[in-house]
Amino acid sequence: MSATNLTNVNEGHCSWPLHPGKTSCFAANNLHLPLLVLVVILNCTLSMVSVTGNALWIAAYTKTPTLQTPLNMCLLSLASVGLFNGAVMQPLIISDAIYFLACPLKTCSLEHIVTGIITLVADSTLQNIAVICIDRYIAILHSAKYCQLVSKKRIVIAFCTYALFRLFLSICVFTGILDYTALVIASIVLSIVIVCFTCIRIFLQIRRLGSVSVGPVNPEEERRKAQERKITKTVGVIIAISALCYGPALGYFFASKLTVRSEGLHAILWRFIETVMMLNSVLYFAIYFARHREKRVAVRKAVNDAYNAIKNCRCH
Numbered sequence: 001m002s003a004t005n006l007t008n009v010n011e012g013h014c015s016w017p018l019h020p021g022k023t024s025c026f027a028a029n030n031l032h033l034p035l036l037v038l039v040v041i042l043n044c045t046l047s048m049v050s051v052t053g054n055a056l057w058i059a060a061y062t063k064t065p066t067l068q069t070p071l072n073m074c075l076l077s078l079a080s081v082g083l084f085n086g087a088v089m090q091p092l093i094i095s096d097a098i099y100f101l102a103c104p105l106k107t108c109s110l111e112h113i114v115t116g117i118i119t120l121v122a123d124s125t126l127q128n129i130a131v132i133c134i135d136r137y138i139a140i141l142h143s144a145k146y147c148q149l150v151s152k153k154r155i156v157i158a159f160c161t162y163a164l165f166r167l168f169l170s171i172c173v174f175t176g177i178l179d180y181t182a183l184v185i186a187s188i189v190l191s192i193v194i195v196c197f198t199c200i201r202i203f204l205q206i207r208r209l210g211s212v213s214v215g216p217v218n219p220e221e222e223r224r225k226a227q228e229r230k231i232t233k234t235v236g237v238i239i240a241i242s243a244l245c246y247g248p249a250l251g252y253f254f255a256s257k258l259t260v261r262s263e264g265l266h267a268i269l270w271r272f273i274e275t276v277m278m279l280n281s282v283l284y285f286a287i288y289f290a291r292h293r294e295k296r297v298a299v300r301k302a303v304n305d306a307y308n309a310i311k312n313c314r315c316h
Contacts, residue, residue: 060298
């Protein structure tokens with residue numbers, strides 16, 4: 001076997017997306033330039049908003065003890081992914097579009113790498129949402145045991161265990177033991193199943209509790225239940241946004257497997273789909289602030305504290 005064939009076999013053995021791969025590029029036509037410039041402008045705007053909004057939410061969480069609940073810790077993890085999207089992923093998408101415009105005739109691997117990282121981030125986002133749904137499932141269906149079952153310490157342990165498990169899976173994929181595409185699809189399907197199951201049970205439980213009234217009404221208990229229902233509805237809005245952001249990518253993936261795709265159309269369409277996937281990093285914190293006054297107050301306080309610290313600093 002020749003050295004060239006041996007190299008191709010070794011490259012094909014690894015399905016890890018960050019492994020140096022090759023994506024054939026082609027000459028851009030007159031339609032590509034304005035559309036890809038639009039992709040660059042959209043991602044520049046989304047990147048700035050995403051970094052600012054998620055950073056403010058993280059700062060508000062760290063400086064406000066009343067916000068440091070197990071659920072908000074899960075939302076903090078989601079905000080961390082959003083911050084990563086704004087600080088890393090959207091600049092990568094911008095670089096990918098600019099690289100395509102600058103040297104479309106060369107063989108490049110940037111699109112391959114960007115797509116691989118975006119897939120990992122999307123998978124992580126869906127798993128965070130699955131964890132949030134489990135939290136709401138316990139809060140609504142097992143409210144009496146919620147404080148016993150869910151705590152910040154257990155959330156931290158769960159996230160650390162999950163990070164180590166993902167590291168192990170990454171090593172398995174990189175060494176060729178597991179196939180990357182199959183692993184991601186299985187992970188996404190598992191997250192979707194968890195989200196669907198918990199949402200259906202929560203919806204039915206809220207409907208049942210809303211139609212049953214037993215014994216005297218406790219105002220404090222009613223306020224607590226109303227707050228839990230409001231938080232759960234917020235999570236429902238987050239799930240709907242996730243479906244809108246990730247639905248086109250999943251649909252395009254399966255459509256490309258079933259049909260022969262046009263490379264010219266793919267060069268434009270996939271970059272817009274990537275941009276749509278990044279919308280969640282902006283919309284998530286917008287939903288928190290729009291629906292929950294205490295989060296808006298905490299963010300304003302964090303901003304005022306930062307402003308006063310800068311104003312009173314003698315170094316500026």
